[in-house]
Amino acid sequence: MPITPDSLLPPQAYARIRDAERTAAIAHRRTRTVKLGAHMTLQFEDERTVRRQIQELLHAGPGRDTQAVQAEIAAYSPLVPDGGNWKATMLLDDPDPAERQRVLVRLLGVERHMYVAVAGGRRHYAVADEDLDRSDCGGRTCSVHFLRFEWPAAERAAVRAGAAVMLGCDHPHYGQEMAIAPATLASLAGDLHA
16 A cells, blocks of 8 residues: 555553554564675565654654655655565664774775676666665765665566575675575565565
C-alpha cells in the first residue's frame, strides 16, 4: 500500500499503539538486518519499516502541517522496494571512534562494491545513493549509504522459490561474502514480484 498522508495514523492515535507495536517492529527490523563482516550492517527496507520511520518522525515532531508530512513521505518512500528490487540502508561503524575513522577512510567507494547473487549466479551490483552523493565525505566514505539491488525476473522467481542468495562486498579492503540467512531471505523474498 502506498504511503500517503491519509494512510498514516494521526500522532495521537500512533502514540496510543506505539509501545504495543514496538516489539513486533523491532523483531521485523531484526529479521531484515544483515551484518556483513565487522564493520558493515545492511538494513533491508520495506513498506513496514519505512512507514514506521515516518510515523516515528511525526511522533517526535507533533503538529507538523500537511506540507511537512508530505516532505517526510517524499524523503522516505523511495526506500520502499517496488517489486523488482531490494533496498537497504548500509551502515558502516566501529565502537572505537578512532578505528571508525580509519575504516571510513579505508572503505572509500565501498558502496560501488556491494552485490547480491543467487548462489552460483551472476552478481548484481547495487545502485547507491540515488538521492545524494555520499561517495566522498572529505576523503572518507560516509557512514550511511542507501542501496538498491535490482533483480531480473527469472532470478526474482528463483528467490521467491527459495534459492539461496549471497550478499557480498568486493572492495579491495573489505572482501566479504555470506549466504543470507533463511529467515531474512524469506522476508526479503516477499519484496519481489513475478
